[in-house]
Amino acid sequence: MTALREDLETTRWTPVCSYADLLPERGACALVGDRQIALFRAFDGSLFAIGNHDPFSGAHVLSRGIVGTRAGEPVVASPMHKQVFSLTTGMCLDDPAVAVPTYPIRVTGETVEVGFP
Template sequence: MTVLSEELEQAGWTPVCSYTDLLPERGVCALVGGRQIALFRAFDGTLFAIGNRDPFSGAHVLSRGIMGTRAGEPVVASPMHKQAFSLVTGVCLDDPATAVPTYPVRLTGETVEVGTG
């Protein structure tokens, strides 16, 4: 790890990947602070970061889900049982009592960073 990466992590941001590594409407998983984070890039370039664990199955698979929208809300459908989770709030649109964590995400230059604090 470079000194710059260590400084960013101490400031609450972890560099994860290059922006171009994220394909539009596809998810990837990254280990950030010991947590699996699912990262998504929408066709318009918006970035989203949520927990990768599907709370219904317990499997860490949300990064492999199908990204889309429901009533204008960006969502990912779990590949396990197809529940849709908001990429903005983490709330399950099929069961609002269930949610996954969301994380701040930003683009610094060409590097995608996830907030850890």
């Protein structure tokens, strides 16, 4: 068994919303425990979950950012200072020394769930 598979098997999943509640190419914020999570649904239906905290401005605003792609990679641009973050890795594409956390996300039935180890 791979390490990733083992990690997902021990992940605690928290329901956050209905899949239909997430609009394509728009962000939404969910409070999971004490963490603000930015949720995104791409036009192809894929889901992404990253931390909502913008490390450059200190504000919890990434869910309100502009969603798009850069070199084919799904990204969100912070609404504050426009730094771009990968939705798959959390890395800031404008400053690779900075990243936001990413979280596993899945759909069970029609419910979106975010995972924590």
